Each structure stands twice: as C-alpha cells, then as structure tokens.
Amino acid sequence: MRSMAPAPTESATTVPPAPAAKLGLRERKKIQTSQAIRHAAYRLFEEQGYDATPVDQIAEEAEVSPSTVFRYFPTKEDIVLTDEYDPMIEETLRARPASEPPVAALREALSDSLARVFDKDATETWQRIRLIREVPALRARMSEQSAETCRLLARALAERADRPVDDLEVRIVTGAMLGALTEAMFSWIDSGGSKTLTDLERLVARALNVLERGLTL
Amino acid sequence: MRSMAPAPTESATTVPPAPAAKLGLRERKKIQTSQAIRHAAYRLFEEQGYDATPVDQIAEEAEVSPSTVFRYFPTKEDIVLTDEYDPMIEETLRARPASEPPVAALREALSDSLARVFDKDATETWQRIRLIREVPALRARMSEQSAETCRLLARALAERADRPVDDLEVRIVTGAMLGALTEAMFSWIDSGGSKTLTDLERLVARALNVLERGLTL
DNA sequence: CGAGGTATTGACAGTGACTCTCTTTTGAGA
DNA sequence: TCTCAAAAGAGAGTCACTGTCAATACCTCG
Numbered sequence: 001m002r003s004m005a006p007a008p009t010e011s012a013t014t015v016p017p018a019p020a021a022k023l024g025l026r027e028r029k030k031i032q033t034s035q036a037i038r039h040a041a042y043r044l045f046e047e048q049g050y051d052a053t054p055v056d057q058i059a060e061e062a063e064v065s066p067s068t069v070f071r072y073f074p075t076k077e078d079i080v081l082t083d084e085y086d087p088m089i090e091e092t093l094r095a096r097p098a099s100e101p102p103v104a105a106l107r108e109a110l111s112d113s114l115a116r117v118f119d120k121d122a123t124e125t126w127q128r129i130r131l132i133r134e135v136p137a138l139r140a141r142m143s144e145q146s147a148e149t150c151r152l153l154a155r156a157l158a159e160r161a162d163r164p165v166d167d168l169e170v171r172i173v174t175g176a177m178l179g180a181l182t183e184a185m186f187s188w189i190d191s192g193g194s195k196t197l198t199d200l201e202r203l204v205a206r207a208l209n210v211l212e213r214g215l216t217l
Numbered sequence: 218m219r220s221m222a223p224a225p226t227e228s229a230t231t232v233p234p235a236p237a238a239k240l241g242l243r244e245r246k247k248i249q250t251s252q253a254i255r256h257a258a259y260r261l262f263e264e265q266g267y268d269a270t271p272v273d274q275i276a277e278e279a280e281v282s283p284s285t286v287f288r289y290f291p292t293k294e295d296i297v298l299t300d301e302y303d304p305m306i307e308e309t310l311r312a313r314p315a316s317e318p319p320v321a322a323l324r325e326a327l328s329d330s331l332a333r334v335f336d337k338d339a340t341e342t343w344q345r346i347r348l349i350r351e352v353p354a355l356r357a358r359m360s361e362q363s364a365e366t367c368r369l370l371a372r373a374l375a376e377r378a379d380r381p382v383d384d385l386e387v388r389i390v391t392g393a394m395l396g397a398l399t400e401a402m403f404s405w406i407d408s409g410g411s412k413t414l415t416d417l418e419r420l421v422a423r424a425l426n427v428l429e430r431g432l433t434l
Numbered sequence: 435c436g437a438g439g440t441a442t443t444g445a446c447a448g449t450g451a452c453t454c455t456c457t458t459t460t461g462a463g464a
Numbered sequence: 465t466c467t468c469a470a471a472a473g474a475g476a477g478t479c480a481c482t483g484t485c486a487a488t489a490c491c492t493c494g
Contacts, residue, residue, distance in 0.1 A: 026461055026470075033472095054450060065473045070452065103432050136361060143360030144353060150400075161434045166407070168420065169434055171400040172427045179396025183367075183388040190383070203385065210389045214431040215320050217378045217386055243441075243490055250442095271479060282444045287481065 034072050036062040041079045042127055050080075050135045077141045080131050086145070089113045090152040098160045102173050105160070106153075107208050110181075111201060118197045126195055133189045146182060150174045180207045251289050253279040258296045259344055267297075267352045294358045297348050303362070306330045307369040315377045319390050322377070323370075324425050327398075328418060335414045343412055350406045363399060367391045397424045 023031075040061035044053045055076055059066040073079045093109040100108075118125060132138045153174040158165045184207040188200050210216075240248075257279035261270045272293055276283040290296045309329045313322040335342060349355045370391040375382045401424040405417050427433075 024462075029461085030471085055452085056450085067453095067474075068472060071472080074452090076451070101433050139364070140357035140361045143364075144357045147356070147360075157434070163434070166404075168401070168404050168423055169427055171404055172397045172424045173432045173434065175396035175398075175400030176393040176428060176432055177396070179392035179394070179399075180389045181392075182396075183392030184385070187383075187385050187388055206385060207389045210386055211393060212431045214429045215390045215393055216318050217374070217380070217390065241491075246490090247442085272481085273479085284445080284482095285443060288442080291481090293480070 033062075033064060033068065037064065037069055037072055038079055038082075042124065045080075045131060046127070050131060050138070075141075077138055080128055080138055081141055081145065083145065085113055085117045086149050086152055088116065089149070090156050093153065093156045094159070096160075098162075100160075102157055102160075103177070103208050103212050105157075106177055107205070110204055114197065114201060114204070122197075129185070129189055133186060143182075146178050150178050153177065176211065180211055183207070250279075250281060250285065254281065254286055254289055255296055255299075259341065262297075262348060263344070267348060267355070292358075294355055297345055297355055298358055298362065300362065302330055302334045303366050303369060305333065306366070307373050310370065310373045311376070313377075315379075319374055319377075320394070320425050320429050323394060324422070327421055331414065331418060331421070339414075346402070346406055350403060360399075363395050367395050370394065393428065397428055400424070 037058065041053070041058045044058060044061060055069055056066050058079070059069045062069070069079075073082070089109055092112045093105060096105040096108055132142050150171075151174075154170050155165055157174060158167055158170045161170065163170055181204065184203040185200070188195075188203050191199075254275065258270070258275045261275060261278060272286055273283050275296070276286045279286070286296075290299075306326055310322060310326040313325055317325075349359050367388075368391075371387050372382055374391060375384055375387045378387065380387055398421065401420040402417070405412075405420050408416075
C-alpha cells in the first residue's frame with residue numbers, strides 16, 4: 001500500500017456483448033481474467049469479509065497465480081475500487097453551457113452519469129458501495145480517489161469560469177461539492193432499505209439544494 | 218493498517234514544563250518515549266522520506282524496540298497523525314450561540330482553535346502538514362480522521378439546530394464545510410512560501426465566504 | 435527499606451500485502 | 465509453422481503489523 005499506480009488498462013468492465021466481438025483472443029482473455037478475479041473477490045468478501053480474505057485465496061478462487069492478481073490490481077483495495085465514472089462525469093460536466101452556475105451544472109452532469117453507472121451493473125455497484133462504506137481501508141482509499149475527482153471537477157469548472165485551475169475559489173467549490181455528495185451517498189447506504197437509483201437522486205438533489213442555499217439549515 | 222485503535226493515552230504532547238511536575242516517573246517516561254519516537258521519526262522522514270523509512274529504523278534511532286513503537290503508535294501513520302484539535306473545535310463550536318448560522322459559527326470556532334493549535338508547536342505542525350500533503354497513505358488516513366471530525370461537527374450542529382444527528386441536511390453541511398476547509402488548507406501548503414497563521418486564516422475566511430455565497434464563483 | 439504486584443519493555447515468531455526477478459507459456463503476425 | 469513479445473507462474477525478499485512470553489522497572493504497602 002504505497003504509491004498509486006494507475007489501474008491496468010481495461011476499457012469495458014462488465015459488458016460482455018457489445019464491444020467484445022472485435023477484440024483479439026488476448027484482449028478477451030484479459031477481460032475474462034480481470035472479471036474472474038473481481039467476482040471471486042466479491043464472493044469471498046461477501047462470505048468472510050474483506051480483511052479476513054487474503055489475496056492468495058482470491059487468486060486460488062479465481063484460478064490464477066497470486067502474482068497475476070497483483071498484475072491486474074496494484075493493490076487489494078483496487079479490486080473493489082476500480083471506478084470508471086470519474087472521467088465520465090468530467091466529460092458530461094464539460095458539455096454543460098459555461099453560463100450555468102457550478103452547482104446547477106453539476107446537478108445536470110450527475111443525473112446523466114448516475115443513471116449510466118447504475119444500469120451497467122446495479123447489484124455489483126451496490127455491493128461495492130457497501131464495502132467501501134464498511135471497510136476503513138477502502139473508505140480511506142476512496143477519499144484519495146475523491147481528491148482526484150476533485151481535481152478533475154476543478155479543471156472543468158475552472159475552464160468554464162475562465163479561471164486558473166489552482167484558483168482558490170474553484171478548489172473550494174469543488175471540495176465542498178465533493179464533501180456534500182459523499183455524505184449524500186453514505187447517507188443513502190446508511191438508510192439501508194432504499195437502494196434504488198431514484199432515492200439516491202433525491203438525496204443528491206437535496207445536497208445540491210443545501211449548497212445553493214449557502215449551507216443554511 | 219486495519220482498525221482505528223485509539224491513540225495511547227497521552228495528554229500533553231510537546232509541553233515539558235507546565236504539567237510535567239506532578240506526574241510519576243512512569244508517566245514522565247512515557248511522554249519522553251513517545252516524543253523520542255516522534256522526533257526520531259520526523260528527523261528520518263525529513264532526511265529520507267516517509268516511505269523509505271522503515272519502522273525498525275525509527276525504533277533504532279529512538280533507542281527503543283520496534284514493538285515499543287507499535288505500542289505507542291498503532292500504525293506508522295499515527296506517528297504523524299496524532300491530532301488533538303478535533304475535540305477542541307467541537308467544544309468551541311458548542312460554545313457559540315445557537316442563533317448563529319452554521320458557517321458563521323464555524324468561522325468563529327476556527328479562528329479560536331487555529332491560533333491555539335499553532336502557538337503550541339508551529340514548526341512541527343508545519344512539518345506534519347507538509348508530510349500529510351505529500352504522502353498518499355497519510356492523506357488517505359487523514360481523510361478518515363476528517364470523517365470523524367465531520368461526525369463531531371454534525372453532532373454539534375445538529376444540537377444547535379435541534380435536529381437529529383443523522384439528519385441529511387446536517388450531514389451535507391458538515392461534509393461541504395470539511396471539504397472546503399481541507400482544500401483551503403492544502404492550498405495554503407501548495408502556496409509554498411506563506412506559511413504564517415494569518416495567511417491560513419485568510420484562506421479559511423475566503424473558503425467560508427464561498428460557502429455562504431452558495432458556491433458561486 | 436524491601437517485598438510483591440503490576441505496568442512496560444524487548445525478543446521472537448508469525449501473517450499478509452506487496453515487489454522483483456526469472457522462467458515458462460501462449461497468443462499474434464509473418 | 466516459426467518467431468517474437470506479451471502475459472502468466474514461481475519463488476524469494478521486504479515491511480507493516482500482531483500476539484505471546486519472559487525480563488525489567490516503577491510503585492505501593494507493610
């Protein structure tokens with residue numbers, strides 16, 4: 001658990017049909033292996049918990065060697081924390097008109113992206129979020145990723161507002177947004193039962209409202 | 218690096234004169250040891266970097282056994298991340314009149330607490346913050362602590378506003394505040410030269426303004 | 435002041451997440 | 465089918481911990 005090596009190249013995650021056709025055998029096997037590892041891991045985490053599951057066991061369950069697991073996922077945490085929506089949000093955000101105030105733009109960008117993330121693989125997404133919520137190491141690591149997201153958002157926002165990327169106000173806006181959204185997401189998980197997308201969207205909407213209102217209660 | 222065991226009991230951190238008199242030899246030695254470890258660690262981190270400094274070496278430099286290091290600091294990260302100001306902020310926040318809006322109350326509470334933290338041991342504080350800024354593992358761990366702080370803030374705010382602790386709006390307000398303040402702090406470090414307290418206060422003030430303004434640029 | 439109990443320490447033997455290096459296997463292209 | 469490069473496996477090594485056990489140091493009470 002040291003540096004943050006980038007996740008291995010891997011475009012589609014849980015999408016077998018669409019783009020699988022035109023890839024060579026090699027590429028297809030890579031996707032298979034990565035999925036085998038992830039699925040094995042989720043299965044074992046579910047049964048015995050994250051901390052109680054050594055990587056060697058995941059490797060065994062996935063029928064690969066331990067070294068291969070680390071080749072695909074630089075850290076154990078990355079098996080859970082492979083996310084593909086950061087760039088998606090940035091892209092969507094960039095597409096919003098520059099005249100919109102930041103919070104409004106984010107609102108639109110999010111409602112687009114959330115839907116896309118969810119109908120990809122809803123149950124695994126849910127399982128992942130729950131793990132992140134419960135395992136300290138994952139939570140910590142995910143904050144790190146959020147910081148990364150923060151920088152992405154900042155870039156997009158700065159560009160929209162025609163300010164430098166490291167502008168203090170831009171950074172503060174993104175920091176606050178991310179903080180608020182994270183709380184909204186966790187609150188969604190904490191409220192056990194309601195795990196539908198619309199529930200999440202409602203929470204996010206409320207979060208953005210609070211932000212626009214100047215954090216008054 | 219799993220659970221978050223509480224740091225060992227140790228009230229004063231870098232204050233030899235005042236309360237040192239009435240403690241037994243045992244207690245005094247404990248404080249000495251803990252300081253020896255911390256100082257040895259900071260020295261080595263400065264020279265060769267955090268990641269490149271094994272705990273065994275810190276132990277050697279501090280002239281204690283490796284096991285003793287772990288007895289004092291449950292993880293290597295904790296050597297850097299022992300913070301005492303979280304409860305301080307909460308207490309100060311609680312003392313503000315309930316009629317004040319959240320952001321205003323935080324503004325006052327912060328200007329109180331920041332000063333107190335800083336004139337305790339300014340140079341070590343600075344060194345610590347820089348480490349946190351630069352070492353991913355520390356950053357991640359510190360976010361975890363922030364989440365804890367978040368809960369403290371939420372508790373104080375909820376009480377003030379006479380709402381339940383897990384109220385969504387309360388959580389969002391605290392999340393956003395923490396996010397904004399973290400960015401302000403990092404921005405302070407990034408702006409290399411200006412490491413005075415008043416500079417930080419200025420940044421914090423701007424951050425709070427942005428929040429009050431509803432995150433507009 | 436000295437005996438006895440307890441807190442603290444050190445030595446040591448794990449475990450588990452990585453890292454590195456080296457060899458073997460296996461798709462891909464000629 | 466042959467060759468080359470990418471990928472997988474094997475194995476040794478590092479380092480952050482964890483748990484146990486025996487030795488030592490303070491403290492308290494007689």
